[in-house]
Amino acid sequence: MTKTLPHSVDILCIGSVLWDMIGRCPSHMSQGADVPGRITRLPGGVAMNIAMTLARFGLRPILLTAVGQDAEGRDLISACSGLGLNTDHVYVSQDLPTDRYMAIEGANGLIAAIADAHSLEAAGDKILRPLSDGQLGSETAPYDGPVALDGNLTLQLLEQIAQSPLFAKADLRVAPASPGKAERLMPLLRNNRATLYVNLEEASLLCHQNFDDAPTAARTLVEKGAARVLVTNGGETAAEARVGQLLTACPPKVLVTRVTGAGDTFMAAHIAAETQGADSQAALEKALQTAAIYVSGETPL
Template identity: 65%
Template sequence: MTPSRSPDILCIGAVLWDIIGRCDKPMRQGSDMPGRITRLPGGVALNIGMALSRFGLAPALLSAVGRDPEGDELMAACAVRGLMTDFIYRSDDLPTDRYMAVEGANGLIAAVADAHSLEAAGDKILGPLGDGRLPKPFTGAVALDGNLTIDLLGLMAESPLLAEADLRVAPASPGKALRLAPFVKTGRGTLYVNLEEAGLLCQRVFADSRAAAEGLLARGAARVVVTDGSNPATVADPDSMHTQTPPQVQVARVTGAGDTFMAAHIAAERGGIKAEAALQQALDATALYVSGETLI
């Protein structure tokens, strides 16, 4: 099937259902509190894609979705949100992935990401990059998430199919931060990490985002964006470094905040905004998101 339009950016990684339990009071381990439970389209690649669509871009998803009722419903939900699903690998024997989280007024309490189908699909999700359905080599922007296996991420870090692409890479969670090591080793792409993830990649503890950015560059990273919650964030490459402080807001939601930040930053830079201003624009957009406001 020929896509009806050409994508501005590829979002490669998790496309799944988010099941989120939220309580408007602080929680701790073992808490049993009243709240709301919602199910929404999610996953790092999909969250980034939805945000990019709101920022006026035309994202296409490369992922794995089951041929089950949950998968059919998810594909329809993606299309309604302006995302191109033409390139998604539909598996007959793998179920649609899910993510479950519990959030309190004090932030994320716990989460479990079940992305086993995406991992099992492996390089099948990259078929459109090599079979002619997408330009070869691909020269546009590509947002990758760390829900892919380290072997597949390593392949992509060195693949000639992506050698001319504007790679943007995020680990998905601190537990998957080390999966970004191939991009540090090869000096490919822009890495989006928080302070904890930067420390894991560098095997040390950093006091702030600026020190973390310096550490990642010293290990070979080509370009990094390091966030630290409500503390200053830094964007850096070997020639420049800029640090900005996020706006202070009341937190109403947490899940998807990092994906919103990454999408807002990509959209700003793809729109020609320079590094320092793009970082501030992304921080402002994320502050609106976590406060519960509508971005656009």
């Protein structure tokens, strides 16, 4: 039987939880630039960013991920717990290091980034054990709540999840980790339980064609089998589509001071809004507003 979840826990967040090393400069940057700025280390990763935003909305996420049994891993678990995130089911590896992400941002946006999520990839389906051993669910009594799933998992594991009886009743909310990993989501494109959250570039990669706007991209993804999809396009019109329905909304105009984590913030805010009873249009608008506040550098809520 599925173990009854604590009342305060509302969603599983599966994927990357790591340390973000972000260098930010307030001026325009080009390739080879050597400029003054600030370098920060913060808890990050797609699953982590989503979980942090969900927690700020009053939800209590459970993290399913992998960290190393090293100083960085212990610090990360401590930081997650301090943010109100449930780490009881995190897979702690004896021999894999804690993953890291490094990015450089200027006033003109993201300059470059490298995601080192090799330990998460190496851990594979070990991170899913709580969904099969009765802690959070089993094949005969699968977890039936919302799941935020990120594309830092391997293609093999995402294919497994798309077909697994462990997720047969889950409300899957799926985001690519980056445009470079967008095509890993192909196994979930035709999953009738999945909602995909992508930006315009990621939509283009999934469809193998270029799009000029989010509504066209969203409609095309549905035509290709997606049950439901949300497509963002920076400061331009965003769209949500499913069969027979297309919704659009424009994000507020703000001065962009950071971009890393913006898509994760959008996804989490949308999930939180729907969890709290908002209709589709209101949830889309709330998510865009929250993401705009985030990229402006102000308080996320």
